[in-house]
Amino acid sequence: MKRSSLRSLPLRAGALLCLAAVPAVAQETDPFNKLDPNNRFSIELMIDSARNAGLPSDALRSLALEGIALKIDGKRIVDRVRREFTLLRTARTTLGPVSDEEVKAAAAVLNAGAKPAQLAAFKTREQGRSDLQAFTIWADLITRGVPSEEASSAISKLWEDGADDAIFYGLWKSVQTDISQGLNPGAALQNRIRETPVRTPQSKGAPPEG
Amino acid sequence: MIDSEQHTYIDMIAREARRPVATDRAARERIMTLVRSEPAPHRRSSVWAAIFQPRFSLSPAVSTLLAAGLVGIGVIAGAFAMNRDGHQVGQPRFAAAQRLPVSDTVVKFVFVAPQAEHVSLVGDFNGWDASKTPMVRSEHSGLWTVTLPLPEGRHLYAFVVDGNSWSADPNAPFAPDDGFGHANSVRIVNRGS
Numbered sequence: 027m028k029r030s031s032l033r034s035l036p037l038r039a040g041a042l043l044c045l046a047a048v049p050a051v052a053q054e055t056d057p058f059n060k061l062d063p064n065n066r067f068s069i070e071l072m073i074d075s076a077r078n079a080g081l082p083s084d085a086l087r088s089l090a091l092e093g094i095a096l097k098i099d100g101k102r103i104v105d106r107v108r109r110e111f112t113l114l115r116t117a118r119t120t121l122g123p124v125s126d127e128e129v130k131a132a133a134a135v136l137n138a139g140a141k142p143a144q145l146a147a148f149k150t151r152e153q154g155r156s157d158l159q160a161f162t163i164w165a166d167l168i169t170r171g172v173p174s175e176e177a178s179s180a181i182s183k184l185w186e187d188g189a190d191d192a193i194f195y196g197l198w199k200s201v202q203t204d205i206s207q208g209l210n211p212g213a214a215l216q217n218r219i220r221e222t223p224v225r226t227p228q229s230k231g232a233p234p235e236g
Numbered sequence: 237m238i239d240s241e242q243h244t245y246i247d248m249i250a251r252e253a254r255r256p257v258a259t260d261r262a263a264r265e266r267i268m269t270l271v272r273s274e275p276a277p278h279r280r281s282s283v284w285a286a287i288f289q290p291r292f293s294l295s296p297a298v299s300t301l302l303a304a305g306l307v308g309i310g311v312i313a314g315a316f317a318m319n320r321d322g323h324q325v326g327q328p329r330f331a332a333a334q335r336l337p338v339s340d341t342v343v344k345f346v347f348v349a350p351q352a353e354h355v356s357l358v359g360d361f362n363g364w365d366a367s368k369t370p371m372v373r374s375e376h377s378g379l380w381t382v383t384l385p386l387p388e389g390r391h392l393y394a395f396v397v398d399g400n401s402w403s404a405d406p407n408a409p410f411a412p413d414d415g416f417g418h419a420n421s422v423r424i425v426n427r428g429s
Contacts, residue, residue, distance in 0.1 A: 057363065088360040088392070089414070095364035096402070098416045106415035127389040134422075138412035158390050162422045166409035191426075198409060 057094045065100035072111050081114045082126035085133070113137055120145045124157075131161035138168035144178040148185060159191040160184070163198040170202070171211035180219045189222075197222050340385035341425050347371065347395045347405065350378025357382050358402075359393030359420075366396040392420045 058066050069090050076083035086107050093103035110133065117132035118124075120142045124132075132145055148157045160181055167177040184193065197218055204214035294302070345357050357369040361384070371380035380395075392411050395403045404410055404419035411420040 057365075084360075088364070092360075092364040092392075092414060092420075093416055095358065095366070096416050096418060102416070109415065131390050134412050158424050162390065162409050162424060165412050166422070169410045169412050191424075 060094050062100045065104050068104045069107050082130050085130045116142050131158050134165045135161050138165040139174040140178050147182045159194045163194045172215045173212050176212050343386045344383045347380045348378050352397045355380040356396045386425045388425050391423045394420045
């Protein structure tokens with residue numbers, strides 16, 4: 027090789043590395059790279075399967091990213107993503123063609139401990155009525171210690187009576203206050219559900235911010 | 237013309253072609269001197285030739301330094317051009333200055349942590365990345381706030397205090413156990429809420 031070629035070799039290599047640098051930086055910062063290749067493959071496979079099945083795959087991706095951010099063991103993340111996949115599928119099967127957000131909220135209710143049959147009451151609803159707030163409050167009550175049967179019964183009854191987002195939020199706020207003051211969660215719900223007014227969907231006001 | 241006559245002519249031509257030509261030695265030298273004095277013909281230019289057939293040379297030390305500099309520029313440019321998810325960033329980080337997509341709503345998050353040195357918001361809207369949405373402390377109070385645009389729907393979130401402690405929002409509904417031993421909160425964003 028000529029001397030001039032040898033001299034300019036580092037320069038050429040630098041130019042090529044420079045061109046390759048931008049995509050390399052992007053690749054290094056993909057959080058999924060922190061997973062073991064087998065775990066990563068399992069999670070990506072479930073995300074693809076969810077997408078193909080018409081389930082909200084972003085919920086699975088978000089769950090995996092949360093696990094990665096918390097530095098949770100990869101196997102545990104895979105198990106949790108698999109469980110979430112099952113919950114999403116059950117929620118979709120139970121509720122039918124509802125929005126992805128509602129499927130995610132229903133999966134959270136199932137994750138909290140409700141039974142799929144208890145979700146069935148929400149399968150039929152007036153056009154334009156959303157059960158996001160109801161599902162969110164339902165899951166919260168069970169998480170705070172209200173027995174699953176009692177919470178499910180109370181929320182289903184309110185839903186069937188036409189309660190709107192403001193009513194669900196008001197109930198939650200009252201029960202949460204009572205629980206924080208030391209009242210038994212189940213008793214707090216029973217006390218507050220009796221004094222909860224039910225408005226028809228026609229008279230509902232602006233929903234509060236969760 | 238018959239074959240034997242044709243062969244005879246061909247042989248004559250071949251002999252003539254093979255006969256050494258006597259040239260003037262001085263004339264040949266003059267011609268070669270003229271040829272050598274002409275500049276080399278211009279090569280056809282191309283990107284490939286520009287990279288791999290450079291017409292300049294540098295010492296190995298200077299070439300190495302130059303190469304290192306180019307790599308450094310590339311890495312820095314890449315880091316600025318991409319965020320941690322590998323997506324291009326060109327917009328300010330916070331809601332107030334961002335151009336919102338049509339369906340997004342600006343949402344304010346508030347957290348009380350008087351003793352905290354640093355609080356950030358993590359959630360399904362920022363890939364649970366604590367470096368993406370730092371909260372701002374109000375002067376003379378322990379109130380930390382941030383506003384950001386969120387699409388309509390249900391969002392999970394938590395607050396990260398001093399980089400290691402995750403806390404749910406006490407003023408919002410809880411999400412069920414995430415399976416990782418941490419509590420999250422839920423914010424429902426309605427259009428215009």
